[in-house]
Amino acid sequence: MSAPGQTAYHGARWQEPIVYELGGRGRRGFKVPTVEPELRGAVGDVISTIPTNMRREKPPPLPELSEPEVVRHFVRLSQQTFGVDSGINAGVGTCTMKYSPKVNEALVRSPKLADLHPLQDEESVQGVLELMYRVERMLCEISGMDAFSLQPRGGAHAVFTNARIIDACLRERGERQGKDEVVTTVLSHPCNGASPAAAGFKVKTVYPDMKTGIPDIEAFKRVVSKRTAGLMITDPYDTGVFDPNLEEYIKIVHEVGGLVSIDQANLNSVLGRLRIGDFGADLCQFNLHKSFSTPHASGGPGCSPIGVKKALADYLPSPTIEKVGRRYRLKYDMPSSIGKVAEFYGVVPNVVRAYCWIRSMGPEGLLETSAAATLNDNYLIKRLSGITGVTLPWSRTFPTRLQEARFSLETLRKDTGVGIEALNRRIVDYGVQRLFPGHEPWIVPEPFTPEPTESSSKEDLDRFVEIMNAVCNEAYQQRDIFRDAPYNCSIHRVDMKAASDPKKWALTWRAYRRKRASQSAIGGKNLSKAWSRRQKPVRRQR
Amino acid sequence: MLRVVGAKDVDSLFQATLQRYLFRGKLKLPPPVSELELKREVCAILEKNRTTDQVLSFLGAGCWQHAVPEACNEINSRSEFLTAYTGDVYTDLGRFQALFEFQSLIGDLVAMDAVTYPSYDWATAAGDAVRMAISATGRSEVLVPRSASPDRVGVLQHYLGSGKVSFYGYNRRTGQADLDDLEEKINGGTAAVYIENPAYLGFVETDCHRIGRIAHDSGALFIVGVEPLSLGALKPPGEYGADIVCGEGQPLGLKQYYGGALLGFVACRDDERLLNATGARLITVTDTIERGERGFAFALPERVMFAKREESATFTGTTAVLWAITAAVYLSLLGPSGVQELSRTIMEKSHYAAQVLGDIPGVDAPLLDSPFFQEFTVNFGTRKVKEVHSALLRAGIQGGKDITFEFPQHGNSALYSVTEVHSMEDIDRLGDVMRRILR
Numbered sequence: 001m002s003a004p005g006q007t008a009y010h011g012a013r014w015q016e017p018i019v020y021e022l023g024g025r026g027r028r029g030f031k032v033p034t035v036e037p038e039l040r041g042a043v044g045d046v047i048s049t050i051p052t053n054m055r056r057e058k059p060p061p062l063p064e065l066s067e068p069e070v071v072r073h074f075v076r077l078s079q080q081t082f083g084v085d086s087g088i089n090a091g092v093g094t095c096t097m098k099y100s101p102k103v104n105e106a107l108v109r110s111p112k113l114a115d116l117h118p119l120q121d122e123e124s125v126q127g128v129l130e131l132m133y134r135v136e137r138m139l140c141e142i143s144g145m146d147a148f149s150l151q152p153r154g155g156a157h158a159v160f161t162n163a164r165i166i167d168a169c170l171r172e173r174g175e176r177q178g179k180d181e182v183v184t185t186v187l188s189h190p191c192n193g194a195s196p197a198a199a200g201f202k203v204k205t206v207y208p209d210m211k212t213g214i215p216d217i218e219a220f221k222r223v224v225s226k227r228t229a230g231l232m233i234t235d236p237y238d239t240g241v242f243d244p245n246l247e248e249y250i251k252i253v254h255e256v257g258g259l260v261s262i263d264q265a266n267l268n269s270v271l272g273r274l275r276i277g278d279f280g281a282d283l284c285q286f287n288l289h290k291s292f293s294t295p296h297a298s299g300g301p302g303c304s305p306i307g308v309k310k311a312l313a314d315y316l317p318s319p320t321i322e323k324v325g326r327r328y329r330l331k332y333d334m335p336s337s338i339g340k341v342a343e344f345y346g347v348v349p350n351v352v353r354a355y356c357w358i359r360s361m362g363p364e365g366l367l368e369t370s371a372a373a374t375l376n377d378n379y380l381i382k383r384l385s386g387i388t389g390v391t392l393p394w395s396r397t398f399p400t401r402l403q404e405a406r407f408s409l410e411t412l413r414k415d416t417g418v419g420i421e422a423l424n425r426r427i428v429d430y431g432v433q434r435l436f437p438g439h440e441p442w443i444v445p446e447p448f449t450p451e452p453t454e455s456s457s458k459e460d461l462d463r464f465v466e467i468m469n470a471v472c473n474e475a476y477q478q479r480d481i482f483r484d485a486p487y488n489c490s491i492h493r494v495d496m497k498a499a500s501d502p503k504k505w506a507l508t509w510r511a512y513r514r515k516r517a518s519q520s521a522i523g524g525k526n527l528s529k530a531w532s533r534r535q536k537p538v539r540r541q542r
Numbered sequence: 543m544l545r546v547v548g549a550k551d552v553d554s555l556f557q558a559t560l561q562r563y564l565f566r567g568k569l570k571l572p573p574p575v576s577e578l579e580l581k582r583e584v585c586a587i588l589e590k591n592r593t594t595d596q597v598l599s600f601l602g603a604g605c606w607q608h609a610v611p612e613a614c615n616e617i618n619s620r621s622e623f624l625t626a627y628t629g630d631v632y633t634d635l636g637r638f639q640a641l642f643e644f645q646s647l648i649g650d651l652v653a654m655d656a657v658t659y660p661s662y663d664w665a666t667a668a669g670d671a672v673r674m675a676i677s678a679t680g681r682s683e684v685l686v687p688r689s690a691s692p693d694r695v696g697v698l699q700h701y702l703g704s705g706k707v708s709f710y711g712y713n714r715r716t717g718q719a720d721l722d723d724l725e726e727k728i729n730g731g732t733a734a735v736y737i738e739n740p741a742y743l744g745f746v747e748t749d750c751h752r753i754g755r756i757a758h759d760s761g762a763l764f765i766v767g768v769e770p771l772s773l774g775a776l777k778p779p780g781e782y783g784a785d786i787v788c789g790e791g792q793p794l795g796l797k798q799y800y801g802g803a804l805l806g807f808v809a810c811r812d813d814e815r816l817l818n819a820t821g822a823r824l825i826t827v828t829d830t831i832e833r834g835e836r837g838f839a840f841a842l843p844e845r846v847m848f849a850k851r852e853e854s855a856t857f858t859g860t861t862a863v864l865w866a867i868t869a870a871v872y873l874s875l876l877g878p879s880g881v882q883e884l885s886r887t888i889m890e891k892s893h894y895a896a897q898v899l900g901d902i903p904g905v906d907a908p909l910l911d912s913p914f915f916q917e918f919t920v921n922f923g924t925r926k927v928k929e930v931h932s933a934l935l936r937a938g939i940q941g942g943k944d945i946t947f948e949f950p951q952h953g954n955s956a957l958y959s960v961t962e963v964h965s966m967e968d969i970d971r972l973g974d975v976m977r978r979i980l981r
Contacts, residue, residue: 011633015835019643019874029875030611032883036966039894046889047775049913051748054777059878060650067613070874074617074867077636083625095627103577105619107584115593117601118801119943121935124597127590128800141570153662154860156847164700186851191859193851198821200703203852242559273556275565289860296627298637299863300660301803339696343604343663344801351802356584362574371552378555379543400549400558428632436628440849458543484831490635491830494837498828502814505826505841507642507656508649511812512827 005487009431012079013490019073020509023065030067061510080490081298082433090380090456090464091427091435093404093449094189094238096268096290104293104356108349118344122329128348129328133321135355136305142358142366143264143284144277145307149316150346155265156191158285158304159232161341162261163199165283165308165315166230168338172315175257179229183253185215187237190439192263196232204228208443213394214243221252228258236266238439238449240377240401241394250280259283259312267291268453269373269403272366283308288347292354303350317341372454374402376461380452381405383465389415389472393444404451408444418475418482419446425493426474426485430467594798598968599940600895602917602959603742604664604691605801606793608771609962611875614795618868631838637863638838642825644866647873648807651773651881652787653780655812658822659858660805660866664790665694667806668736668767669701670822671788673856674810675734675763676705677819685727685735685762687712687719691742692948694767703855705733714951717745717910717919719753728760734786738767739776743949743957744917745910746776754783770794770807772915774885786810795872796865805865821846821856884962888916891969892960896920898973899958904980909955916961919945922954925980931956933979939972 047055065073082089089097108114116125136148152158163182170176182196185206193203204223209216214237224231231253236242243249250260261283262276268291276284288294289302296302308316318337319330330345361369381401385392389412392405413419418426424434438447452461474481484493498504506512549555556564575583594607601607617623623637631638645657661667672684682705686695689712699707710727711720719737728735735757739747747753750766757764766779768789779787791805792798810816817824826841847854876884896918899907904925908918920942922930931941942958949955960969 016636016639018639018646018836019870020646023877028877028880029613030877030880030884032880032887033609033962033965035887035890039966039969040890042897043890043893046893047886049889049893050746050775051913053751054746054748054782054913056773056775056777056882059882060653060773060778062647062650062873062876062878062881064877064879065874067611067875070871071613071616073874074640074871075620077640078617078620078622080634080636080639081622081626082629082633083622083627085621085625092628097627100625101577103580105624107581107588109615109619110585110588111593111595112585112588112591114797114799114803115595115607116591116800117594117599117607117798117940118605119601119603120592120594120597120599120940121931124592124935124940125800127588130587130590131584138571153666153862156857156859157662157666160700160857184852190847190851191857194821194847194854194857197852197855198701198703198857205851236559242563244561244563246563270556270560272569273565274560274563278565279563287860295624296860297864298623298626298634298640298867299628300860301662301862301865302860304860338700340665340693341700342697343665343693343804346802348800348802352584356580358571359575359583360577360580363569363571365574366569366571370556374555375543375547375552378547378549382546382548398559400555402559424630425632428630433633434630440851486632489632491632491835491837492832493830494631494839495829495831496839498826499839499841499843502812504828505824507645507658507812507817507824507826507841508654509643509646510649511655512646514655 005429005481005485007429007488009429009488011489014076014080016073016076018509020063022073023063023069025064027064027066029065029070088432088460088464090452090461091450092433093436093451095436096451096453098293098453099455100293100295104353107356108352113349113352126328129321131352131355133323133328135351136321138358139286139305139307143307144275145284146310147313147316148305148307149320150303150305150351151317151341152304152306153342153347154300154302155285155287155304156195158306159191159263160195160199161306161317162283162285163196163201164338165312166259166261167199168315169259169312170229172336179227181227182230182232183223183228185233186443187239188234189238189263189265192232192234201229212397213239213241214245217245217248220249224252224256226256228253228256230259230261232261232263234263234266236402239406240404241398242402247279254280265290266403269370269377271370272363273370277309282312288350288354293357294350294353301347301350303347369454376452376454376456377401377403377405380450380461384468387469387472389475404449406438406444406447406449409446409448412472412475413446416475416479418479420448422482423471426482427467427471429486429488432464432467597938597940598971600942600958600960601940603943603957604790605798606959606961607798607963608793610795610797611872613875614868614871617871618864623864623867638825640867640870641863642827642838644870645825647870648809651770651778652768652809653778654787654809656817657807657809658820658824660807660862661822662861663804663806664767664788665697667788667808668694669698670808670820671765671786672698672734673701674786674816674819675765678815679733679763681731681733682706683708683731683733685710685724685732687737689717689741689743690738716912717741717743718749718912719747721749721752721756724756728756728762732760732762734763734765736765740769740772740915743910743919744914745912746914750782771885771888774881775889791865791869794869796868803865805862805869817842818845821854821858823858887962891962891964892916892918895958895960895969898969899976902973902977902980909952917957917959919952920956920958921952925954927954927956930979934975937975939975
């Protein structure tokens with residue numbers, strides 16, 4: 001008889017020690033380049049130039065490993081990480097887990113890109129500037145905006161930058177006084193609330209009419225006033241609903257003198273089919289690490305260019321890139337600019353990857369991308385909607401979705417006690433990435449938000465539905481299985497007690513040793529080999 | 543699939559959703575290319591660049607040329623790390639553990655017990671740090687030395703919310719913070735005193751203990767920005783009273799990428815008040831239901847934007863995790879003796895370069911009379927930096943950053959960075975060419 005919870009899948013389970021528990025004294029994986037004896041003779045003991053009170057007395061107590069030990073350790077950690085290249089990620093909505101073509105990786109690893117210093121003479125970096133300039137122009141065409149900055153490093157940072165631009169523009173126009181509110185909708189990504197708040201605005205959040213899934217226009221109007229500095233929303237929403245009142249919202253906000261910033265993290269499903277600049281938006285942002293296929297890199301570096309209409313171009317972070325004759329240069333002469341929002345000019349390798357992707361796609365390819373993503377999305381919606389316990393709120397008002405869809409497991413939870421948290425611990429036992437629930441607050445109870453992108457095949461989607469079906473069935477038939485799930489992953493169910501207890505949390509190995517060393521080792525006969533290795537007294541550092 | 547969806551074609555799905563918003567034109571973009579054509583096109587464009595291997599470069603100022611171990615490139619090319627994103631610890635244990643190791647290794651380098659998720663770069667990390675200080679103290683002013691990187695201070699000013707930056711002076715001859723001025727400026731509204739060490743201009747602040755005491759005596763926090771490789775030689779900020787440390791992780795195994803591979807880090811005391819004030823995610827070790835098994839979780843998850851939207855008044859999200867993993871690989875490769883030896887090597891090379899340049903008539907190097915680590919100021923007297931550097935370029939040498947506009951008070955000066963990548967021959971060549979130019 002098989003063990004409880006067993007499936008055909010088994011994740012890598014290395015029980016890999018923390019890097020500090022590996023290696024041994026005197027080992028090292030790096031040879032420092034040689035110092036010529038004549039040079040050393042000429043400078044003498046440089047350390048003695050540092051006053052004694054500022055010298056490091058003991059070397060940092062880092063682990064000591066050989067190169068093979070380091071590589072093996074991190075390869076094992078990578079094997080315990082589930083990326084787009086590992087398998088089905090169709091459940092991870094709002095993230096656009098699309099495939100990143102390998103040729104783009106090969107190209108950005110070129111020393112001709114990797115070994116450039118950002119302050120080099122402009123004549124020596126014409127190639128990279130040309131690519132950056134071309135991407136800015138391409139993004140203008142795709143968005144219908146007039147100017148772009150490549151500087152922001154992630155979606156939330158881009159929305160923050162747009163809030164700073166709104167602030168700067170209103171200040172320069174002498175209108176900032178009394179205009180201190182930003183309006184957003186609760187089904188927009190949470191950064192549309194958090195980023196303007198971080199930029200110093202009060203945030204007014206509009207909730208949807210629970211009958212339709214989008215805000216009621218009258219309710220929206222009530223929130224907008226002469227204090228409204230800006231509107232910052234996503235459309236399509238993270239529910240996959242495209243709000244057709246967008247133009248009305250824009251008009252209402254413009255009428256009170258506010259600016260409109262549309263967060264286009266959800267661009268993928270409307271690539272080539274919706275140009276936000278054509279509908280009066282003043283600012284927008286794209287996530288190159290979503291719609292434009294640059295890899296998510298375990299959580300960055302991302303790159304989130306912002307686009308603006310001509311009237312706001314002067315406020316963009318400096319420098320922007322301009323073409324003068326046949327030369328490209330960094331334009332710093334921007335007196336109204338909000339200045340830099342991060343160091344240098346943006347995540348250049350991602351800009352180049354995005355160039356490669358747009359170039360490989362061409363205009364037809366972008367349309368094919370959004371077509372495949374939208375067909376996949378709606379196919380998945382139809383198939384998932386048939387599963388007992390799963391419902392799609394607002395399926396009557398908005399049966400067709402873009403990008404993703406926010407489902408609810410409320411029925412399943414009421415029927416079985418299994419909600420999204422437990423389901424997510426179990427679905428991973430089947431060798432797929434977990435589902436993205438939904439951002440807080442949960443307007444949709446027990447939410448999950450699948451987004452297949454164009455990179456899922458029909459077979460992937462059918463498999464995903466089959467797994468969802470199996471897990472929901474388990475909830476009805478053997479819900480005990482959820483208590484201790486997962487069973488087939490790299491580790492077992494995590495105890496969350498340390499997460500909010502200052503006596504228990506340990507954010508570094510040094511804190512861990514301090515807090516836990518005094519606790520007696522946990523005994524028992526089921527100790528793994530790796531754990532018994534851990535129980536040896538911690539090696540003393542010099 | 544269309545049959546299941548109940549649509550006659552894909553276009554009808556867009557008509558049903560986008561309606562009047564549907565773009566009916568054709569995007570003016572070049573037609574698609576094959577992989578082969580793409581490679582030819584992009585390589586031809588990149589070929590126009592001249593790399594820091596082709597030009598002898600002495601640039602630093604926030605992004606530095608170092609020897610990058612191939613093991614770092616190998617691990618950050620691993621497709622699992624490259625293509626993962628937001629999975630839970632069950633599918634992404636490796637990502638969580640690598641991040642915990644990043645936090646731990648940085649913690650040991652700076653001697654602090656708490657380290658957060660990475661941020662974008664030093665400037666935004668400094669922004670996070672001052673924001674934490676403002677929130678934790680309930681005060682609004684941050685005191686920054688006038689010697690700090692103007693670009694970095696410009697960036698961090700975006701992150702102050704209702705707070706503001708005020709400046710304190712520095713000694714023009716040595717670069718050292720002017721403590722009398724600091725004592726005069728500090729007041730009951732000061733949330734934090736910030737220093738950079740090594741400073742932007744390369745010198746080592748030597749009165750750090752006192753700066754920390756001045757901050758603490760006023761109830762303010764002490765924030766230190768660091769270049770991490772200096773910490774094999776310099777005392778870690780955790781040992782001279784820092785409450786929060788921030789810095790740039792690019793030297794830890796990342797290539798320059800035209801400034802596109804930066805990695806900010808923030809460390810602090812393991813103090814609830816401080817940790818509650820950061821908007822960054824925090825990874826903690828925890829247990830699992832299996833005896834003896836270790837797991838990881840987000841600590842204090844209720845603080846961040848994802849839980850509190852605008853109430854958090856901070857934002858997070860995609861930052862620089864792949865680079866943080868790379869930094870963990872790098873520090874694991876170097877270990878304690880590697881970091882120490884590398885620090886000393888950098889100092890030897892940079893001091894030799896300062897000596898070689900300082901021996902040239904018409905050059906004052908280092909201009910600031912203080913101990914320094916890898917960067918130092920070079921003054922050309924009456925000769926314009928631009929002129930001197932143009933002449934250097936003609937000889938295949940890229941001089942340091944021209945700081946004439948950032949620091950007009952230091953005349954015709956530039957900031958030179960010399961690291962382990964520079965051989966004695968390189969430095970002698972710089973000296974010979976410079977001597978010829980200034981003759």
